[in-house]
Amino acid sequence: MKVAELREKNVSELNDELVELRRAQFNLRMQKGTGQLSKPDQVGKVRKDIARIKTVLNEKSRAGETA
Template sequence: MAHKAEDIRAMSADQMEDAILNLKKERFNLRFQRATGQLENTSRLREARRDIARIKTIAAQKRAADSKKK
């Protein structure tokens, strides 16, 4: 489930935090599967890592924009 930038921008701060938490849990499970040799879709690990970074980047941009408005 790759997150697109426009979908992320539509999220609230709480929704972004929830998405990050879910992705971190998924990444942990994927790493565990890789270690035990059960991981079939190895590219999903990379996608999850990049999705986390994408959400964090957009959240930081939103915080910066909000602080400039004040």
Template sequence: MANTAKDLRDKTPDQLRDQLVSLKKEAFNLRFQVATGAAENTARMRTVRRDTARVLTILNEKAAGAATEA
């Protein structure tokens, strides 16, 4: 589900928030799997963390842009 910043900028803030929720759920599940030793793909943790940061960055950019326009 690795998204590029360009793809994320085309989404609405509501879509971004939905994606953020799903990424956080996935991160929780991955942390649980790593703690119990059941994780098959530990590199996925890094991808999920970076995707989460990317979504948050785009949301903040959109919020700053909206504040500037108002």
């Protein structure tokens, strides 16, 4: 996921994406805990995507954009 793509989305779309990624992160944590995680690199990718979305949301809130 690229930051340029995220900046094109509005706040509600970003929030939906954030919820989806948090669910994916939870599922990956559960898989890791039970020893069923097949792609350990996915954990880091999801974390970074969440951070990117939060950064863009923060930028938009400082700029005064709303949903």
